[in-house]
Amino acid sequence: xxxxxxxxxxxxxxxxxxxxxxxxxxxxxxxxxxxxxxxxxxxxxxxxxxxxxxxxxxxxxxxxxxxxxxxxxxxxxxxxxxxxxxxxxxxxxxxxxxxxxxxxxxxxxxxxxxxxxxxxxxxxxxxxxxxxxxxxxxxxxxxxxxxxxxxxxxxxxxxxxxxxxxxxxxxxxxxxxxxxxxxxxxxxxxxxxxxxxxxxxxxxxxxxxxxxxxxxxxxxxxxxxxxxxxxxxxxxxxxxxxxxxxxxxxxxxxxxxxxxxxxxxxxxxxxxxxxxxxxxxxxxxxxxxxxxxxxxxxxxxxxxxxxxxxxxxxxxxxxxxxxxxxxxxxxxxxxxxxxxxxxxxxxxxxxxxxxxxxxxxxxxxxxxxxxxxxxxxxxxxxxxxxxxxxxxxxxxxxxxxxxxxxxxxxxxxxxxxxxxxxxxxxxxxxxxxxxxxxxxxxxxxxxxxxxxxxxxxxxxxxxxx
Amino acid sequence: xxxxxxxxxxxxxxxxxxxxxxxxxxxxxxxxxxxxxxxxxxxxxxxxxxxxxxxxxxxxxxxxxxxxxxxxxxxxxxxxxxxxxxxxxxxxxxxxxxxxxxxxxxxxxxxxxxxxxxxxxxxxxxxxxxxxxxxxxxxxxxxxxxxxxxxxxxxxxxxxxxxxxxxxxxxxxxxxxxxxxxxxxxxxxxxxxxxxxxxxxxxxxxxxxxxxxxxxxxxxxxxxxxxxxxxxxxxxxxxxxxxxxxxxxxxxxxxxxxxxxxxxxxxxxxxxxxxxxxxxxxxxxxxxxxxxxxxxxxxxxxxxx
Numbered sequence: 001x002x003x004x005x006x007x008x009x010x011x012x013x014x015x016x017x018x019x020x021x022x023x024x025x026x027x028x029x030x031x032x033x034x035x036x037x038x039x040x041x042x043x044x045x046x047x048x049x050x051x052x053x054x055x056x057x058x059x060x061x062x063x064x065x066x067x068x069x070x071x072x073x074x075x076x077x078x079x080x081x082x083x084x085x086x087x088x089x090x091x092x093x094x095x096x097x098x099x100x101x102x103x104x105x106x107x108x109x110x111x112x113x114x115x116x117x118x119x120x121x122x123x124x125x126x127x128x129x130x131x132x133x134x135x136x137x138x139x140x141x142x143x144x145x146x147x148x149x150x151x152x153x154x155x156x157x158x159x160x161x162x163x164x165x166x167x168x169x170x171x172x173x174x175x176x177x178x179x180x181x182x183x184x185x186x187x188x189x190x191x192x193x194x195x196x197x198x199x200x201x202x203x204x205x206x207x208x209x210x211x212x213x214x215x216x217x218x219x220x221x222x223x224x225x226x227x228x229x230x231x232x233x234x235x236x237x238x239x240x241x242x243x244x245x246x247x248x249x250x251x252x253x254x255x256x257x258x259x260x261x262x263x264x265x266x267x268x269x270x271x272x273x274x275x276x277x278x279x280x281x282x283x284x285x286x287x288x289x290x291x292x293x294x295x296x297x298x299x300x301x302x303x304x305x306x307x308x309x310x311x312x313x314x315x316x317x318x319x320x321x322x323x324x325x326x327x328x329x330x331x332x333x334x335x336x337x338x339x340x341x342x343x344x345x346x347x348x349x350x351x352x353x354x355x356x357x358x359x360x361x362x363x364x365x366x367x368x369x370x371x372x373x374x375x376x377x378x379x380x381x382x383x384x385x386x387x388x389x390x391x392x393x394x395x396x397x398x399x400x401x402x403x404x405x406x407x408x409x410x411x412x413x414x415x416x417x418x419x420x421x422x423x424x425x426x427x428x429x430x431x432x433x434x435x436x437x438x439x440x441x442x443x444x445x446x447x448x449x450x451x452x453x454x455x456x457x458x459x460x461x462x463x464x465x
Numbered sequence: 466x467x468x469x470x471x472x473x474x475x476x477x478x479x480x481x482x483x484x485x486x487x488x489x490x491x492x493x494x495x496x497x498x499x500x501x502x503x504x505x506x507x508x509x510x511x512x513x514x515x516x517x518x519x520x521x522x523x524x525x526x527x528x529x530x531x532x533x534x535x536x537x538x539x540x541x542x543x544x545x546x547x548x549x550x551x552x553x554x555x556x557x558x559x560x561x562x563x564x565x566x567x568x569x570x571x572x573x574x575x576x577x578x579x580x581x582x583x584x585x586x587x588x589x590x591x592x593x594x595x596x597x598x599x600x601x602x603x604x605x606x607x608x609x610x611x612x613x614x615x616x617x618x619x620x621x622x623x624x625x626x627x628x629x630x631x632x633x634x635x636x637x638x639x640x641x642x643x644x645x646x647x648x649x650x651x652x653x654x655x656x657x658x659x660x661x662x663x664x665x666x667x668x669x670x671x672x673x674x675x676x677x678x679x680x681x682x683x684x685x686x687x688x689x690x691x692x693x694x695x696x697x698x699x700x701x702x703x704x705x706x707x708x709x710x711x712x713x714x715x716x717x718x719x720x721x722x723x724x725x726x727x728x729x730x731x732x733x734x735x736x737x738x739x740x741x742x743x744x745x746x747x748x749x750x751x752x753x754x755x756x757x758x759x760x761x762x763x764x765x766x767x768x769x770x
Contacts, residue, residue, distance in 0.1 A: 022513060025525040157512040171511055185571060189607050192766065219507050219560055250511055389510035392523070426510045 004033030009040065009152040011256060012163025018173075021163070026392055027156025037152050039110055044103035047150055052099060056143060059135045060096055063088050069127040069137060074380040074404040075120055087127040087137040090116050095144040114153040117145050119394035122385035122401075124344040129377065142386075145255030154254050155391040161250030165263045170214040170246035180242050182217040186225035195460055199228045202274065203239035208316075209276035209308075210240050211247035211267060211291065213284050213422050226445035227282065230317075233452055234325035238280075244270025247281045248422075249290035253387030257298065264295035271307040278309040280316045283443045285345030285421035286385075288312045293350060312346050314420055317444055318355045321362045332451035333365045339372055339414040341405075341428065342379035343421035353377060356420065359444065363451060370412040380404050382419070384427030402431040410437060417441045466652045467496040471575040473566045473604070476502050476538045477519070480581035482615040484545060486760050487579040490613075491551035493625060496577075498553045500542070501569050504534045505559040515559045531557045563603035570608055576769045577762075578604060578612045602751060605734045610769035611645050612734075613762045616754050630658045630727040632718045632753070635693065638733035642764035643694055646731040650704065657705040658725050659694050661686050662714040683709050715752035727759050734765035 003009060006024045024030050069087040070076050076085035083089060094113040098105055105113075125138030148154060149162075164171050174182075183199035191197045200206070208231070216223040231238045244267045251259035271279055281288055292310045296303070320326040340360060346352045353376035360369050372379060383402040388394065405427065409417055419425040419441050428441040472487035474480040491498035505515025505526060514523050524530055535557045539546065546553055558565050570578055580601060605612045631646035633639040643659075650657035663682050665674060674682075686709045698705055710717045722730050732750050754761045764770060 022525065023527055025527065026514075157509070157514075160513065161511055185568075189567075215507075215511060220564065222564075248511075384510065390512040392509060392512065392514060395509075423510065 002038050003152070004029070004037065006030040007033035007037055007152055009037075009150065011166060011259065012159065013166055015167055015173075018160060018163045018167060021156070021160055024156075030156050030159075031393065034111065034153065035107065037107055037110075039105055039107055039151055041103050041105070044098070044105070044147065044151060046103075047147060048099065048103050051146075052143075056095070056140065057099065059133070059140060060092070060099055062133050063092065063135055064133070065089070065092065066132070069131055069135075072127045072130040074124075074126070074383070075122075075401055078401055078404050085120055087121070088135075090120055091137050091140045091144070095140055095147075098144070098147060110148060110151060110153045113144065114148050114155070115394075117141050117148060118155050118158075118387060118391060119397045122344075122381045122383075122388050124381035124385050125349060126344070126378070126380065129348075142252075142255065145253075146257055147255070149255035154256075155387070155393055157390045157392065158250060158254035158387055161387075161390070162254040162256035162259045165249065165251045165256075165259045168214075169243070169263060169266045171248050171250045172214040172218045174214045174217050174246070176243050179217050179245055182221050182224065183228075183240060186221050186228060190225050190229060193460060194229055194232055194454075194458065196458065197228060197232050199224070200239045202242050204274050205276070206237050206239040206274065207277045208236050208238040209271060209274055209279045210238055210282075211245055211279060211287075212240075212282040213248045213287060214246050215422065216282065223282070223443070223445060226443075226449055227313075229449055230320075230326065230445060230452070233454055233458060234320045235455075236325070239274060239276065241267075241270035241274055244268075244273075247287035247291050248284060249286065249295075250387065250390075252286060252290050252294070260290065260294075261298040264291055265299050267291055268295070268299060268301075268307050271310075276308055278311060279306065280311055281313060283313045283420040283422065283425075283445065285343035285423055287422075289345040289349065293345075312350075312352060312355075314346070314352055314356050314359060314444070317448065318358045321359060326448065327453040328362050328448075328451050329453050333363055334416070334447070334451075335365045335368060336416060337368055337370050337412070337414040338364055338416040338418060339370050339409060339412040340375075341372070341382060341417055341419040341421065341424045342376055343419075343424050344379070344381050344385055345421070347379065348377040351377070360418075363447060370414050372408045372412055380408060382421075382424035382427035384430065385423055389423060389426050389430070399430075399434050402427060402434060406431050406435050406437060409439060415439050418444065418447065420444045466494050466649065467491075467577045469499065469573055469575045470496045470577045470579060471499045471501055471566070471570050471573060473501045473503075473562070473569075473578060473580040474538070475518070475581060476534075476541050482617070483579050483581040483613075484542060486613065486615050488542075488545040488549045488551075490577070490579070491553070492549050496551055498549065498551050499569070499573060499575070500538065500553065500555045501566060502534065502538050502555075502557050503560060503562040503565045504531070504557050506561060507559065518562075526559050563600045563607075566600070566604050567607055570610060576610050578608055578610060580604065580612065580614050581616070599751070601754070602748070605750065605763040606765060609766045611642075611731075611762045611764045613760050614754050615760045617756070617758045626653050626655050626728045628656045628658070628725055628727045629729045629731060630660055630718070630722045630725060631731045632660045632662070632714070632721075632749075633690070633694070634661070634714070634733065634749075635689065636733055638765045641767040641770050642731050642733040642762075644767065645762065645764050645770040647694075647698065647702075647705075648770065649729070649731075651699070651702050655704070655728070656725070658721070658727070659690060659705060659707045660718065660721050661690060661709045662717040663709060663711040664714055665711050666713065679711050683711060715749045715756065718749070718753050719756045722757055722759060727757075729759060730757055730761045732761060732763055734763040 007030045079085045121141040123138040123142050128136035187199045249263050383405045388398045508516040690707045
């Protein structure tokens, strides 16, 4: 069968497409049809010729299969050191094969490659730090995902996710109207406690434009409210765009590079339209990678930078604490053992490890912060990165992968984990659900709101008594 | 008096008492009744999959699933629906329960939310979001309209609302609660008992107050209540009285309500404590709800009173 009713090569382009695929509960038919989905080898070859350039080819070539990357991979370690989990093996048997065979691969191979690329690698790139040649296996797997996606071999949830970005320019069905409405709602819900609180939409030339994750307006708009409250307390002149507010890119996990460009360009258009001095993104790792690190290249920006300086939420928080825009009440600092999850995407791959620790120095009573081991750029992936968290087909593998983080957290003895990344936050939530180790987990925003001092002029009118 | 009532239900025995009140109120006072059931909590990160709140299973949400749950809910409340003279609708949604209840209330312009007080033991761990506080606590904090909840079976209600206890702590939300309580009392021609507890633990700031001080403060509080509330009672409404007792607020409120055969307790919700976890354990409101044998209405905002 060339292409099926649910499983086909072309991306989801319309709301109807999305609903149609969603109606195939759990992707049962989708995966069944995938077993018959033919590989368009001519197209794959064409794509290889066009995109597989010297860097990837050199890496494939110089990889000595020495296995030094093996122990760096948490999936290798957590899966009883199975040789199939050695990063170089994972790449050589997928991308390596495709390149060596010049795209001449069959359906069975593609199914196997899909399983490897989405259930045996989270693209955390920890291995890249241990390779004597500096080969980044995470990048290679990510590239392979793109090849697989173009042929229709992608997990069901990610096909839908990247379709969402194409249709809504958001990872979920949140329309511009829903978003603006949610902003109004959240301002309304909190204006009594924080008089004067607003969520200004589409203000031009503001100091800050804020972007977030569609799950916030969709499921927990408290997060949007918390961001607003903290900007308000810090006295920032800020805004959100009515369009271009969604910072994430599930399409990056899916390997749908075309959608990645569409998604990020939408944010950049908002930046160009509103001309903020800079942009602050929410507590999300992959969103930062998409919009700040990789996005400029997807969009072909010659300087490799977004249209305005684009910082991660932790950078804004650290700066606000450093400059005194946000002041922590010392009596309210965290006085229990607490640990910190380093997000691969903005710590290992963007170098913000010291920034988060600077925040810790303000909000945790000295002596209570416990580092995970290893940490910072050597920290392990939460266990659910790169799209792993959301894929039902690989749930069992994902749950097993969570053991690494579980054991790291247990070793700290902490019951509180700060996780300033949506994906890490989800994985830690899931590991508590799975293993019940009795921990709590949190973003930075709710913690800060509990301990920040509210300037006199922003407090609600004093009640009698 | 109530035009649009939103009954947020777990569709299980935990909401049975609330259901009786919701259907009865709607019929009695000619309001429309909207049944809302949040059936699934988002799980698996960004995916469209939810965890069914009753089975704990992961399900993909589609029209079919929602309509099945809707049918189940209709059959669970079959007798209520048949007997209810008010127009009723059923909505099945997915999401985080407190958020979806608030969303629906906002969208529908609801003027009273009715919900069960606790589904402990039923809801399991699916609602956990690393965020403290119960669904009720979160709804009560943010809702623009009064929130009525019922925890213990109550017999006295069947004759309608004849006796209302309004418990005040003189806070700003208590102003809204008072506005609501006095409006309901006048419209239903019910007795209104305006009640305050002198908190002997907090009032003493860590030391024991001597009896003279307690009595002095009781007199002071009575004066204050006459000035604050008594003065605002309309001339033609005589069925109100003021009472102040000393003790632990929730205990005294529950005792007082029992003594006055209250059919309804109205309290203010306290949003001042930023730590919902602490608020949940220590909150007078939640304690009153758990212990009182009549419905309790919590009011936090003046908007829909």
